[in-house]
Amino acid sequence: MENSLSQLKEIMPENAYGANSTMFSMSLEGWRRGLKLKFFTKYVKNQVKIRYTLSSEERDITFQLSLAETVPKETRKTTRSKKNTKKALQNSNVPTPKGKSFDEENSDEEVINYAKTLEYPLVIKPTNASLGIGVVTGIYDDQTLVDSVKNLRNKKGYKEMIVEQQVTGEDTRLFVVGNQVCSAFKRIAANVVGDGKHTIEELIKIKNKERRINPHLSKSQIKLGKELREYLESHGLSLETIPQKGERVFLNESTIASAGAETVEVTNELTEESKRIAVEAAKSLPGLVVCGVDIMIDKKKRTNYVLELNSRPNIGGSLFPVEGEAQNISKHIIDYYFPESISDDETSGRNKLYFDYESIEKILKSGIVEEVTVPSLPDNDLVFKQLKVSGKVQGVGFRNWVYKKAIGRKISGYVKNLKDKSVLIVAAGSQNKVDQFTEVVRKHNTKKIQVEKVKEDEYTEPVKVGFEIVNKPGKIKTLKNNLNKEQEKNKKLTYELEQTTKQLKSLKQSKSWKYTLPMRKIIRLIKNK
């Protein structure tokens, strides 16, 4: 399990980073179990959106990221409104922070007066904004309260809002699938951990690099700005401070990913009480079988306040946590929707194969294709081989020949030239086809191509479906580079030319040149004679 998850990061194409990592890992999980997989486009507000359908013999289920279309529309709608969610939770006796929601008809004063009846600190959330937009936390006094309410309602235009007591604890996301909590992570604010050598600024840069290659965090970076400097200053630090080894320095107080927050896997630290509340929270809405439940967990006070329900949770935080053990939520979700596909067989090698999401997304996004069906996994056992072929095999069209032989047999992998004049073939496919293929390669001997030796080994890395001829990196890149060089040279030459022309002009205009004109004429006359 751990292995297949660490490979997930390796095989995930960059265009699946971000929210699409959920789609990639779920569709991959289903496909690897032999479910049929189809991607298709849907136009939502003039934007191409990708949906996918997994099918077994028993059922077809279409998903939008982690959300199955079988989840009732009404439920989805409710989860999008903080106000209605809160109502549903309260109806099911799930603990939520004390508070009340307001809309356009309420005056600012009503909001403020109600808020004053609550205990500080308070939090204000716009009802219909997502991703933590507009949320004001840490309101400790009347003045801040009044300012925040007025700012949100009048300046930013969020008339509908919830005012509630800010509950203490750790902001934790629990994933409920069916009747189970299968993963949980807490969000911690952007931070760096000292090594006794680097400054905070340097540590942030290192962290940002790490974030860039994390499919879940790649799209948000920690910003080195005025706000950060002020925050550090207020804690007696600066960008130049060198924190001690192991010392964690927080960079702000936000638990929103776009502000640089991180996820820490905490599944194993959950109390039964927290889990029970999460499951109950999910059950408060009909058909919400897969749900991301946000709970403020205070271990000391033993309180669990449910803040929000998410019907289309992004599972990337659990797949790629910054700390803690990664959890394969896709597996649980597919298990739930396709119980017939559950199998203990981990040896068939299917978990080493993955489909070409990158190409598929590309053609779907091109806007001319409605639907793409992914080739099914071969039914029989898969083998993964690498063949190192030596002989007269480079520069003779061998790779093209290999491509044709492999692709027809539905063998996945690639072929590439090695520096020692041999050729490496990676071949994954059903046992008999790969054996056939290996035989054909071994025996290939023509005037042009001579295979002398084939060294056969097991191949252990994941293999992408389809067969590729790997070319030297970026032929087109070299062309472009050459072109740019030439252009540079031309620029230089043009400059030189201009300079000479100028010189020429100034020479021509020089006094001595002018004065000697008659003389030059005479000389020329004499010369001509």
Next chain:
Amino acid sequence: MNQYKTDWLPHLEDAIPSAAYGNKLSMYLIALEAWRRGITVNFHNIDNPENKVLIRYSLEFNGREYRFESSRGEKLTEEAYKSCENKDLTKKLMSKSGVAVPEGKRFEPDTDNDKILDYAKTLGYPVVLKPTDTNSGKGVFSSIRSERELEESLVYVRNKLGYKDIIIEKHVEGREYRILLVQGKVVGAVNRIPANIIGDGKNTIEELIKLKNKSKKGNPNISKKLINIDKEVLNSISHLGYTPNSVPEEKKQILLRSKSNVSTGGDPIDVTDDLPEELKIIAGKAVKSIPGLDICGLDMIVDEQNNSGTVIEINTKPMLGLHIFPVAGKARDVVKPIIDYYFPETMNSKRTNLYFDLDNIIAPLNNVTTKEIRLLPPPSLEKVYAKSYKVTGDFTGTGYLSWIRQQARKNNLNGYVKKMRDGQIAIVVGGVDKEKIEEFKSLCYRGPNEANVQEVIECDWNKTVKVGFEILTETKAELRKELKDQSNEKNHFKKRAKTFKQKNEELQRDIERTNQKLKRLKKEKASLKSEKNKTLKEIQLYKTKYEAIINSRSWRYTRLIRKVMSIIKRRE
């Protein structure tokens, strides 16, 4: 005919993506016509025991779906298909209906070559040898002149190529026609001339073949059907008394092969309008003789004097490009009747003039990263109106290209945006809403916030537009060309720089020389001046001396005497 004409049907002008060039052309042409009428198109690859990647497609409309392989569709009955796969059976059926076919006989795999040679003798040379069930002229020897030649060919076809089941028939002389029939009606006819070149009195045969192959590249149908200088070609050349290095005289046509298949380099010339009624009747009869045959390409050898024809073959997967992209004559829209036949309810439906890209669809099917790809229907069946805009300004780092794409997609417009090497941006937008296209100009002006647009030049765009909106990047070929241009420019600059330098040096030398002269002259002037001064001084000296003399006393006293002396002188 070394240069081909390129008058295509207007609705196909520039609408053939590069992946459709060659053997996917029939598939693309049919799929395109169907798609343009709003019929759903689905491409997929199929499993097969030969371990090949085979791409097929299906068309679906009103709940009816038909599968296709190239130009052969599902409406063709199994019976008709089988009758045409077996060339011997085809001939028998036609013969029964009174269609003239070449005299001949089929020999099963276990027949000895000797028996076949004996039969050929009774038939009389030249003879034709062909496998009983191959397509597109594979393993066909159409003009065997002697027993020895036949024996060699038999060994080659039966042992080397492995077609044991063969047909021997009499070679029929005459012009070869390919007639395309849909539901028994002739929709196109081409005269196929075997691979050939025409002398120009300058180039050798080898060079002429190269030139011809080059000119084929622009024709989607024959771009890949090049003439290889193989054994057959060398034989034909030497039969005519030439070598590949001979220079044929001007306008002399040299046939390089005896069989006229386009796949081995032959030239199709449209003759539909000139096809005599008699031949049409023969063709119709031939089709009728095979039950269930709906669409076919029929090969006929025509005796032009008697307007009689011998049918030598029937093909159920005919190349449509022969008629749509002939090398001479009129292009025929032979796809329309095919789609009309399959989906008669769409016969008069509106058709968009957009086309769809095949390259990006074929690639993932070809390397089996996808199993099936279904196209989106065209956004509308109405005719598309298009404009091109050239934008100048400062765009670097502003995301102008993706902004334009976003706007185009938002407005359901098709076309592309491309950054040119010179920094200008070329945009083509097409859509059914004329107003939107006109308004797009102001969007080009606006751009994203940071962009600084200086000018937008509007041009008409009369070519077809590809569906969807894309950001085009430079292709390898374009980059190469650009690189070449740049290095040409560089050389040009270098040359100019050199001449300038030379001129410069010359001028400098000139200046130096004149300066030196000037110096010399100045010196001379100076010495002259001093001489002048000296002379002036001397004059002064003499003057004073003279005055001194005049004013002296003796001079005055002797005045009287000098007067007297002068009088005396005068008197003398």
